[in-house]
Amino acid sequence: MQPVALEDRIREIARQEGVDFFGIADLAVAKEELARQGGPGMAKYPRAISLGIRLFDEIVDQLPDRKSRAVAVSYRTHCYDVINLRLDEVASKIAGEVQRAGHRAYPVPASARTDDERICAVFSHKLAAHLAGLGWIGKSCLLVTPEAGPRVRFVTVLTDALLPAGEPMEVQCGNCTECVDACPVQAFTGRNFREDEPREARYDARKCEAYFKAMEKESGPAVCGMCLYACPHGLKT
Incomplete structure (x- = not known):
């Protein structure tokens, strides 16, 4: 199957499965970072199919009251567990379609930590x-979309199919520090994303980790998401 025809087919699968954001990334510019995070196995693919599902605003908007068990359970269920499952299922279906077309396909789990030292997954x-042009990486290290801010969860299918790729979007945070100011443990430095800087220049993941563990010990189900909640690009006016 030719790349353009394959793209049309997988776009249609994504639409049928309720995917809100679809894009294709050229990974050539990120080869070094991909190898650093996931090893040569993750860096060998020239393309990534990026799929996103929007979170429920009615649940995200309750995050200021996140210490309420009802809010925490709702968020963990419908803005994390269920959406991750939906993403993994559609990634599997699209990877299957790509493989049937004669190409290599590697569906990366939607949310699965593989490195406890760096507190990250095998792929970003x-x-x-x-890189697919769906948004920019904000000061919170979240992907910020023009349509929904950071209120989106993503999954990726890596492939050697040379599908037509999008263009990266310029950072549009400007002088805004809403996400930085909203963080209860000051985990962000407030620096804008730069491809030549490691995540640690902008974000201390260990502060978040300690905060979550303390909340779990205190009240059970733990959620935060204040950086996600506060972003003006996601807030309804």
């Missing part, structure tokens, strides 16, 4: 979405 879905 946010980076793929950024």
